[in-house]
Amino acid sequence: MLSLAAAQTAPPPRRPSGRPAERRVPRDGRRPRLHRRSWAAATAAVLGLSSKSCRAKKVVKIHSVDEREVEVPKANPESLMAHSLEKFSYPARWPYTEQDFFRLDRSDDAEFYAEPRFVKHLDENTLKALTDFYSVVFPDRPFTALDICSSWISHYPQQPKPTRLAITGMNAEELKSNVSASDWTVQDLNLDPRLPYKDAEFDVVTNVVSVDYLTKPLQVFQEVGRVLRPGGLAIVAFSNRCFLSKLVSIWSVGDPDDRAEVAANYFHFAGGFKDAEAVELLLQIFSSISRRGVAIRSSWFRR
Template sequence: MQSLIRPLLRPIPLISISTGGVLLATSLYGSRAAHTITSPSPPAMTSSTPKSYSVKPYTPRHETWPYKPSDFTRQDESSDTHFYDTPRLVTHIDDLAIESLREYYATVLPTKGRILDFCSSWISHYPDAVADAAEKGEVKVTAMGMNDAELRANKVANGGRVCADLNATPDIPSALSKAGVPTEEGFDASTCVVSVDYLTSPLEVLKSLLSITKPGGTVHLVISNRCFPTKAIGRWLRVSEQERLAMVGDYLHFAGWRGIEIVEVSDGTIEGGRAAPGGLGGLMAYLGMPGGARDPLWVVRGRKEG
């Protein structure tokens, strides 16, 4: 699917062209920059009903790690911490994609135990059932991100808020321990929203995550077609959307995760002619044009054996 140019509301140059189409802006490490500017309160969570998804099993493509260090270089190699020193209380995918993500999370995330949202921000997009369980203390949610003010605004993060630059130190257990978050019990599930394309050492990050995941625990890496091209890794900008998904599958495979699958949560089209609240779909509706578009959404997920 080709990405489309949509109006953006940030003063930073955010558009780059790759063989997969035009990449659009989100942010560094998650919900950091702007497709939709929001208030500091997260949108109301919607109730979700079980639905079926297009799920394709990942098949290992390589016998050894196939990527070169140059694949993980970026146009802007300046400090990520400096890049993200100002809070951005914004969302990075449109409202319909957020709704779809919550529906997906409702089918896979536990309401008891522990969840880690890494590369997180002021909102984790978790469904009502998880938010309610966190409020009751039945599930502990730890949010790890790049900006302390954003993390403090994350209402579901009842299990700790951890500032960490995973490109500087790609070791999740170390960052959690330094912040006083216990890792011995392990996590039942982890999530990461539109941020894996910014990780310069994804293999090390995902290996470290596996080490603190309970046997049978899962990881859910959420991917769309938006990014800051200056901070995304070089190979991400050069390949198609389907190759990006396969590449993330490679990350998980070589990090030791198993049962890897690629889930299509949204194909980027509008059902029933309903235009997306923001982006190109909203613009087309405003101009009286038929159809519309929404942000596409995939999840590459894996499981720890045991």
């Protein structure tokens, strides 16, 4: 399972003229969980459509850089994941506690990542789907990009290609081996979430299979918003593959759509992000079993 989260900068929205309708929000800000066997029926009910009309929907679009609307290839419009954020109500306050970011291994992360790992943490088909997604949502004009929590490969497409790709990560040997990178910085975001870049320095910020290790996600997402220019895009990809000992507890429970809500909350409470959008990508099929991923998009504006 691969999931992607994206954020985009935009002008401040106008104040609504009327009072918004009240929504009943659970105390923890999360939707009631559904049994897996109820997924198909629940998707239809959420959309107010029959199961037949759900299946008829073929084209999935998502907003990208500069509020462009683009069609996402191989998107699955029928799953619960694809509609996980449509009726999601954000809680009034940050819904997570210190316990939600507990990790089995609380030792220094620098020691854990001291030895370089020149491996791909996802299979080739999943990585290709991620690269294909990038190729659709990246701008078709000159742009700059930042890849945080990076490694020896960033999975960017050949085109569109950023004029500058800055990367941060935990291991110097891995970072300097990334041939796509223009410059790199060793940075432990759990120790210091401040990104070493100026305000509005990048058009795109990406994070692949590392958001589930962040112990200070709110501060990191605030920094992502700070370094993005107005109209910029941030993408976070998460997977069901992980270093279990370093996984924060909030990511070890629930279904993939629960994690989509967590990512959306990270954007929301960082301040200035618009509501997220979710898209499910069909990555790979083995007989009748499919592996999927999700794209979540949210806009960010400067106050």
